[in-house]
Amino acid sequence: MMLEGISELPLHQGHVPAWLANIMKRLAKAILEIMVEEFGPDKIVERFSNPLWFQAFNNVIGMDWDSSGSTTVTTGILKEVSWNNPDLGFLVLGGKGRYARQVPEEIPYATELLGINSDTSKLLEKASRIIAKVDSVMLQDNYTLYHHALFVSENGVWAIIQQGMNLKHRMARRYHWFQDTSFYEDPHKAVAGIKHDLVLNLVSRESRKARKTILDLAKENPNTIINEYSSLFNKLKGQREILSYITPSRTGRIKLERINKIIIYEPLPLPKHILEKLRRTYEVQPGNLDDLLLIRGVGPKTIRALALMSDLIYNEPPSTNDPVNTPYDPFKYAYAIGGKDGVPYPVNKKDAEEVIATLEDIIYSAKIGRKEKLLAMKKLSKIKIRFRIVY
Structure with a gap:
């Protein structure tokens, strides 16, 4: 899934209650452990470079279906889970506000923990700095960056997720990057959001x-x-x-x-x-x-x-086109266990606990052996998610 791009969401305020944050951490950890067993940490990093897959993951673990907080909260959850479980084989660095500026300081610790060489560490630092500049200087779309997170695997595979805000329109826009992307020519392959009439697009x-x-x-x-x-x-x-x-x-x-x-x-x-x-x-x-x-x-x-x-x-004018399209609607995944703001319905603790328990049991079985792992993955494919209609 080689897809990078931009996702656009309304600005929301508020916080995640402790009980829901705990559910989100456990569910995220369970899903990531399955993915590591099945695909490896490199694939996890690649998946998060896809804005639509990121949104789907966000919705599955119970975050708002259309909130700017889906970036900051979900990335924060992933950062805590990855650092508390380094055996997953990947780490998340940075985050919102002052944490975004700490990426260069965190890279040496992360690369040492993951066993990455110093040359790759320097490349990661440069990529972090360049991409922050590209989405604020080369693509001027009236969104001010306030979130920057670096995903890196034990093999040095990396992705970067940034988010900017537009206070006038009360919207946030998310930018996803993967390591094989050109920095300066059409780096955003998938864009979900509101198309603006005029931007300065020097990466077109x-x-x-x-x-x-x-x-x-x-x-x-x-x-x-x-x-x-x-x-x-x-x-x-x-x-x-x-x-x-x-x-x-x-x-x-x-x-x-x-x-x-x-x-x-x-x-x-x-x-x-x-x-x-x-x-x-x-x-x-x-x-x-x-x-x-x-x-x-x-x-x-x-x-x-x-x-x-x-x-x-x-007489060499730059492009004024906003790189926006909407391949499909990722919000359908909000129906997994509901969302914090009650959209499409409030999170049901009982349903969420059942999903978590099932996933955790599958993971336990998957660690026993190859045969048991295959049986566990078949179980996972049969999980039924209850849908509710809200009038």
């Missing part, structure tokens, strides 16, 4: 030339770029250059009719605010996009300004 295939131009501009003398940028900034404010009263246009200067075709994604930052950042990129002379994004201070405003210059000067 359509933005290939714009990405090259942006990298070239980052190595140009910043004064040249700022002169053009300032001219655009002033024209958009309705100001005119004094020379425009003498001659209709000048070679190398911005023409008004060209500006009218430029798409402005957000209010432009003042030229003086990005000059210093452009000077940093000029000093570094980045050889590729990784180098550019990892320069301290290079964020959404700087890249947005360079994208506008790419469009304006070289």
Whole structure:
């Protein structure tokens, strides 16, 4: 299941009650142990790179059917279960808020516990930093990242799950990555959520030339770029250059009719605010996009300004398409034991305990031997989940 992408969910507040959190941990542990026995830890990490499978797992263990908390709570549950049971062969790092920023600190401990070499550890740290930048800088969709989690197996197979929030629309959007994904060209293969009309999508295939131009501009003398940028900034404010009263246009200067075709994604930052950042990129002379994004201070405003210059000067506009589609509805899995918010119905403790007991019994049997394991998996396939109709 080689599927990475974005999932979009409403922002919810509240917390998971202790009794439900305990059920979720036990049920998650039971399911993961079955998966390790059947597929191995690498496959578990790969599965979580699929946003739809992640949502299904979230719903099965009893979390809300459509909540932003499905990311933070489920990832938190998985992190606790994986660190308390290292024999599963994979670990979850990071999490929400300040925990997201702790991934670089947790990587050495995780790789040592899993027996991963130092070279892979460095690759994990770089991937974590680059992906955080890509989903906030290269894809500017008005969602602010506040959650970042790294999944890694004992063989070094990794996936990253991030989430951003849009307070205006009261929505959260989840981004899933798998290690074989290109960082800069159509990395999101599956997207479930609300499609927005206008985003700055520099990771689209359509933005290939714009990405090259942006990298070239980052190595140009910043004064040249700022002169053009300032001219655009002033024209958009309705100001005119004094020379425009003498001659209709000048070679190398911005023409008004060209500006009218430029798409402005957000209010432009003042030229003086990005000059210093452009000077940093000029000093570094980045050889590729990784180098550019990892320069301290290079964020959404700087890249947005360079994208506008790419469009304006070289007529290489970036894509404005939001990468959204909805292959299927994962919320049907909410009917396994119900959800915290009572949707589609309240969690039934008795039903949940029966599911857990059955899974735990299957796992116990599966550990006895190959024959018993096969019988146990047949039992699992026959489990009947009760559906309720709520009016």
